[in-house]
Amino acid sequence: EDKVVQSPLSLVVHEGDTVTLNCSYEVTNFRSLLWYKQEKKAPTFLFMLTSSGIEKKSGRLSSILDKKELFSILNITATQTGDSAIYLCAVGEGAGGTSYGKLTFGQGTILTVHP
Amino acid sequence: NAGVTQTPKFRVLKTGQSMTLLCAQDMNHEYMYWYRQDPGMGLRLIHYSVGEGTTAKGEVPDGYNVSRLKKQNFLLGLESAAPSQTSVYFCATRAGTPYEQYFGPGTRLTVT
Numbered sequence: 493e494d495k496v497v498q499s500p501l502s503l504v505v506h507e508g509d510t511v512t513l514n515c516s517y518e519v520t521n522f523r524s525l526l527w528y529k530q531e532k533k534a535p536t537f538l539f540m541l542t543s544s545g546i547e548k549k550s551g552r553l554s555s556i557l558d559k560k561e562l563f564s565i566l567n568i569t570a571t572q573t574g575d576s577a578i579y580l581c582a583v584g585e586g587a588g589g590t591s592y593g594k595l596t597f598g599q600g601t602i603l604t605v606h607p
Numbered sequence: 608n609a610g611v612t613q614t615p616k617f618r619v620l621k622t623g624q625s626m627t628l629l630c631a632q633d634m635n636h637e638y639m640y641w642y643r644q645d646p647g648m649g650l651r652l653i654h655y656s657v658g659e660g661t662t663a664k665g666e667v668p669d670g671y672n673v674s675r676l677k678k679q680n681f682l683l684g685l686e687s688a689a690p691s692q693t694s695v696y697f698c699a700t701r702a703g704t705p706y707e708q709y710f711g712p713g714t715r716l717t718v719t
Contacts, residue, residue, distance in 0.1 A: 533712040535697070535710045540706065584706030586706075594665075595650075
């Protein structure tokens with residue numbers, strides 16, 4: 493059975509701290525790994541990773557994928573209260589032309605940043 | 608552009624009642640998805656559609672039906688609601704970039 497596991501499930505930090513969120517996966521036909529940020533409503537897309545070892549960066553957020561060890565990390569440096577959210581990891585699977593873009597999601601990590 | 612919209616935003620049903628959730632998109636995306644989100648379980652795929660007139664089952668389809676009569680709309684129906692269907696429901700669409708999905712704001716459904 494396909495599985496995506498995130499850790500920790502929740503995390504409380506203070507502004508300025510650096511956090512690392514983890515995502516490990518076991519899927520039959522890996523295509524890509526995606527990170528989403530979910531505040532009060534809809535998940536919003538952060539990164540998509542398809543190749544090992546290539547870091548994706550956006551401001552204070554960065555992410556990297558290890559396809560050999562089947563995991564990804566999301567780093568947030570100099571955290572701010574606006575970073576408080578649920579961070580979701582999802583793995584995209586497919587089988588060539590029949591792919592329908594299936595995403596298998598992890599449980600999410602709830603990040604709380606205190607002032 | 609509105610992107611992905613969902614109606615209603617909230618709904619309370621009694622066990623056995625039926626309802627339809629509407630997802631509408633103005634991005635001309637072919638793929639559309641319905642997920643449910645429950646605490647500690649992430650997002651789980653209910654049904655999906657790869658184009659107008661086509662639908663297929665996802666991971667947790669029991670108790671739900673869907674229709675995609677028009678490309679821009681994807682409807683999720685509950686014929687006889689059960690308390691286990693209390694959840695937040697998200698619709699998503701897929702752009703040209705593989706696997707990047709855009710989500711609607713969600714519908715919070717409570718079945719008593």
